[in-house]
Amino acid sequence: MTRRLAPLTVGIDVGGTNIRASVVDAEGDVLDSVQAPTPHSARALEDALARSVRELSTRHHIAAVGLAVAGLISADQSTVRFSPHLPWQDTPVAARLSSRLALPVILEHDANAAAWAEYRFGAASGARNAVLVAIGTGIGGALLIDGKLYRGSNGVAPELGHLQVVPDGRACACGKRGCWERYCSGTALADTAIEMLATDPVRSVLARDVIRDPGSLTGRRVAGAAQDGDPLATRVIADFAxxxxxxxxxxxxxxxxxxxxxxxGVSSSAPLFLDEAREHYAASVTGAGHRPLARLRTTQLGEAAGMIGAAELARSVAVTHVATGNGR
Known part of the structure; x- marks a missing residue:
């Protein structure tokens, strides 16, 4: 099957706040999209996902569906074992949706889906062994070895955000303390600003806003203030780097x-921290000065990467489905 004739598939980014579904072609181009709020019950969420696919199916012939999920996915990519922000636990989501839509459905961890998209169409194209570090509310990680996604024995590797970097450090939602994402994420930017103010007050617009309303502080607000040269925000970004x-x-x-x-999401502010982070990386890696360093690049596909990757993974399932005589 030529790429020109390859089937269209739907990739869905299933986030804690919104679900975003897109029709994606074999070149990785997004042709159509719909978005809806994420419901809080499993049945309502599955209803919303089915509605999104059906709406797109009224305008395009869809061959398969891929879901990019922030959570633990079974090794056979059929079941959500656990997701901290979604109402699924040990839930056979793929089978449920496939039955309702009469289409093949595959699940993938959202970072894996994004990494696959970047490898096929974006920043990781041509890489032999690549790691994707997705920095947002927390940290998601994905590993490509010789052009293949590595998921581990049980489908949950690699959990980079929960490497412990500070024993007895900041509490993490995973139940541990001192995880990397608690010091290097959008959430961490706000926490670091509050901690710095508590130990070493500084005069700045951001500091004034934090004192007035600590709950209003976000990582995006810190990055914006750093862009404007705010002294507190600049220190926070240096710590993040x-x-x-x-x-x-x-x-x-x-x-x-x-x-x-x-x-x-934090990658959009990379000009603020990436050069300094590269210096720390070069100094801290084992054998510093005596080994090649990995190239550092930022995403080319941005927030669409998870949807594009999930759709591309679903495409291989669709082709197999047709080849085995199970297609419609």
Whole structure:
């Protein structure tokens, strides 16, 4: 089957706040999209997902569906074992949706889906061994070895965000303390600003806003203030860059990739921190000065990467489905 004739598929980013579904062609181009709020019950969420696919199916012939999910996915990519922000636990989501839609459905961890999209169409194209570090509310990680996604024995590797970098450090939603994502994420930017103000007050617009309403502080607000040269925000970004560089050193020690892609919402602020993070990375990796370093790149596909990757993974399922005589 030529790429020109390859089937259209739907990729869905199933987030804690919104679900975004897109029709994607074999070139990785998004042709059509719909979005809806994420319901809080499993039945309502599955209803919303089915509605999204059916709406897109009125305008396009869809061959399969891929879901990018922030959670633990079974090794056969059929079941959501656990997701901290979604109402699924040990739920056979693929079978349920496939039955309702009469289409093949596949699940993938959202970071894996994004990494696959970047490998097929974006920043990781041509890489032999690559790691994607998705930095947003937390940290998601994905590993490509010789062009294949590595999921581990049970489908949950690699959980980079929960590497412990500070024993007895900040509490993490995973139940541990001192996880990397607690010092290097959008959430961490706000927490670091509050901690810095508590130990070393500084005069700045951001500091005034934090004192007035600590709950209003977000990572995006910190990044914006740093862009404007705010003294507190600048210190916070420097701390973030240090933790990012140290973490990338751990990642290189573990996997020795030739490329690391920085993705996620925080990646849009990369000009503020990436050069400094690269310096910390170069100094902290084992054998510093005596080994090649991984190239650092930022995402090319942005927030659409998870949807594009899930759709591309679903395409291979669709082709197999047709080849085995199970297509409609």
């Amino acid at each position: 240090r933790w990012l560089g140290l973490g990338l050193g751990f990642v290189s020690d573990l996997f020795d990739p030739d490329l690391i892609v920085i993705a996620g």
